[in-house]
Amino acid sequence: EGVLTQSPGTLSLPPGERATLSCRASQSVGHGYLIWYQQKPGQAPRLLIFGTSSRATGIPDRFSGSGSGTDFTLTISRLEPEDSAVYYCQQYGSSPLYIFGQGTKLEIK
Amino acid sequence: EVQLVQSGAEVKKPGESLKISCKDSGYRFTNSWIGWVRQMPGKGLEWMGSIYPGDSETRYSPSFQGQVTISADKSINTAYLQWSSLKASDTAIYYCARQREGSSTSFGYWGQGTLLTVSS
Secondary structure, three states: OOOOEEEEOOEEEOOOOOOOEEEEEEOOOOOEEEEEEEEEOOOOOOOEOOOOOEEEOOOOOEEEEEOOOOOOEEOOOOOOOHHOOOEEEEOOOOOOOOOEOEEEEEEOO | OOOOEOOOOEHHHHHHHEEEEEEOOOHHHOOOOOEEEEEEEOOOOOEEEEEEEEOOOEEOOOEOOOEEEEEEEEHHEEEEEEEOOOOOHHOOEEEEEEEEEOOOOOOEOOOOEHHHHHHH
């Protein structure tokens, strides 16, 4: 069974800085099958990035995804207070079919 | 605009049965995968299973196979998640989510979540 490991567990940065969130897969991820979601407290998750690097509708270009194989990164530039959330990576196509990482909590302060 | 509207919060006792719902306001219900995702208190996201309402094909995570049943009624654009005998460990928020247009690799639309509390 595949596993996605996210790091760090918690990241605290001031506004205006850049955040780098890591997602490492236990098995190679198929092309385009790495996804990122944002979840704010009390809300449902929201799709941020699909196909490793494509932004979902309405997502600002401050958010970017990259990576291949087993190592992937979500980068958030020019941090804003509203970016405070938990960020999850997700892999498609392994067993189980959709695998989520354990999440990285981003605090902007 | 696609909207997934889930049924309301539930409080149940161990051993009871339950069926929660997810109504899709979109026009692609029969041609899109609908998944169910569990979030236990203070924890991350876990995919439970998905259904393709067009032909009712279902896929389950091995962790949830046999523990829950996923179904759909395409005449009313509604998907369901069902338990026959609840346990305290089923306490969680359950989200339904629909695939992004054109690809089943990610969930582009999410319901608001249904909070289930199982307690004696």
